[in-house]
Amino acid sequence: MELTLAILITVVGASTPILIAALGELVVERSGVLNLGVEGMMLVGAIAGFVVQFHTGNPYLALLCGAAAGLVSSLIFGFLTLSLSANQTATGLALTIFGTGFSALAGSSYSARPVALMQPLFPADLATHPIARAVFGYSFPVYFSFIMVGVIWYFLHKTRAGLILRAVGDNDQSAHSIGYSVVLVRYFAVMFGGAMAGLAGACFPLLLTPQWAERMTAGRGWIAVALVVFASWKPFRLLGGAYLFGLVMTTELYAKAGGGPLSAVPSELWAALPYIATVVVLVLISRRRDASTNAPACLGKPFLPAN
C-alpha cells in the first residue's frame, strides 16, 4: 500500500508536465495548426522558470514567466506559419531546434546552481496520512493540469468561442467566408499552446529536478505531441493517456529497482511502449470505418483565403 502510494506520487510528477504541454497542443491542433515546436517551447519555459526561481525564489512568478517565455517563442512560429504561411512542419521542427539552442545559451551561466523546489499547495497538516498525501501532497501545477482538462473540454464543446475554434480547424474556408478571422483565431490558439508548453517546461526545474540542465525535458515534448494523436484530440482521453504514459515511464524504474517479473523487460522496450501504444491506437481508430479519426480536417494546412 505504502509502495503503491509512493508510485502514484512519482507517476503524478512524471505525468503533469506531459499533460499540460499536450493540453496546449490539443487546442493548437484543434484550430488546424500543427506545432511540432513543443519540445523547444518547453525548454525555453524551463530556462525562464529556472532563472526566475533562482533570482526571486517565487515559484508562482517562475511558472508565470515560464508560460510567458513559451508564449513569446510560439509567436515566432505563429508569425512564420500564420502571417507568412510557411510550412508548419518545418517551422515547428525549427522552433524545437531554436528552443534547444536558445535555452542552452541562456542557461550557460546557470550550471551548478540549485534552486528550491515548489512547495505543496495545501498546508502540510493536511497531508500527514499517506493517503491524504497522495491527494493533497502536490504543488499547484498538478491541480492546475486537472482543472485545465475540464476547462478546455468545456471551452471546446460548450462555448461559442470553442465552436469557432473548431470550425476554423475543420473548415477554414467556410469559417473565413462567414466572417471569422482564421488567422486571428489560430494566433490565439498558438499563443495558448506556447504558454502551456512553457509552463510545462517550467515544471521541470520547479517540481522534478531543482536545477538547470541542457535539454532537461529530454524528449517529453515529443511525447506530448504523440499523446494528442493518441487521445484523438479529446481532453479527457488526453488525461487518461498522459497518466498511462507517465505510468509506463515510472513503472519501468520501479520494476527494475524492485526486481520481480517486470524487471526482465528491456529498457529499450519500455521506452518504446508509449509510441507503440500510439501506433496501436491509430490503427484501431482508422479501422472504425464509420467514424473519422477525429483529426481536425485542416490540420497542418496553411490557410490561404480563396477570395
Next chain:
Amino acid sequence: MTLSRRTFVKVGGAAMALPFLGSRAFAQLEKIKIGFIYVGSINDNGYNYAHNQGRLYVEEQLGDKVETIFVENVPEGPDCERVLRELAQQGCQLIFATSFGFGDSVVKVAAQFPDIAFEHATGYMSGPNIGLYNARFYEGRAVCGTIAGHMSKTGKAGYIGSFPIPEVVMGINALALSGRRINPDFTVKPVYISTWNDPAKEADAARAMIDQGIDIVAQHTDGPAALQVAAERGIVGGFGQGADMSAFAPDTQLTAIIDHWGPRYVASAEAVLAGTWTPGNTWEGLKEDVVQMGPYGAKVPEDVRAAADEVKNGQIDGSFHIFTGPIKDNTGTERVAAGVVMTDAELLSMDWYVEGVEQPA
C-alpha cells in the same frame, strides 16, 4: 575549392610525413594550437565539464605556449569526422577526442593528417599518431563503497547506470566489493536508464529505488539529479560523479569522484611542444591525480573518513587494488582466485557482476 584544398593538405601532409615514417619524430615548436571535442555540453556539471576544466588547466599552466579551441555537443558519427578535419585544417597540432564513440572518426581522420597528434579518451583503437588515455574511476568508487558500507543502515545502495558498458559495470562492482569489505551483507541494486542525460528520469529512478529500501545512491550519468532526490528524501547520502556536486546537496554528498584531466593534457601538450610526443596508452588514477576525491560531507564520521582515506592512500601507493581475488560473481562462481589481481585487459572488458550486485535486466 574546398575539395582541392583538402586534397592538397592531404597530399602535402603525406609527402611531408614520408621522411619520418617509422620514426614519428615531430619538430620542436614555440607555440601549439590544441583542439578539444566534447560529446556534450561544457555546462553539464559532469563529464564534459571536467574535460573542459582540463583544457582550462592547460591554458593556465602553459600560458602563451598554447592556444586552445574546443567544439562541444559533437554527435558521435559522421559529424565528428567533419569537426576533427576542421580542427586539423585550422592548424591544431594536438587534438583530444574526449568520448568513446569518437573512435572510428579519429582513426579515419588521423590517417589523413599524419603530422598531427591525436589522443582519444577511453578508447581502444590506437595508431601511429593516435594515443589513448583513460582514468581509473573505479578507484574512486572503491572509496565511495567504503563510506557506503560503513554508513548505510539498510545495507542497500542503488546505482543509476546509463548503459551496461565495462566502464559502468566496473564502477558498480568496485562499489559492491568495497562496501562488502565493511559490511558482508551490503548489496548494490543497479538500474540502467539508457541515457547519459535525462535529469527527470535520473530523479525518478532514484525515487523508485529509495521507495524500495536503498539509503545510499550512486550514479554513473552526467548530472546531480539523483543526489538532489537523495537530499529531498533525507536518505543517508550519495556521491558526486565527474565533478564536486556539493552545491546541489551540501549535506547529502558524502564525497565526490572528480575527473581531473588537466595533468594528463599538460603532459601531452608539453611532449608535442618538445617534439617528443609518441602515441601512448595511459590509464591513470588517484596516484597520478587524474582521479581526485571531493571533500567528505559533514555527515561522514571521523572513523569512516579514516577508513576511506586508508583505501584512497592504499590505491595511491599501490598497496591496495579493489579487484584482488577471491572474487565471486553474483551467481556464486569464483571468477578471480585468492590473491590474484585482475589485469587491465580483464577490467576493460568486464561484463559480469560481483557477488552482492543484483542482476539488472
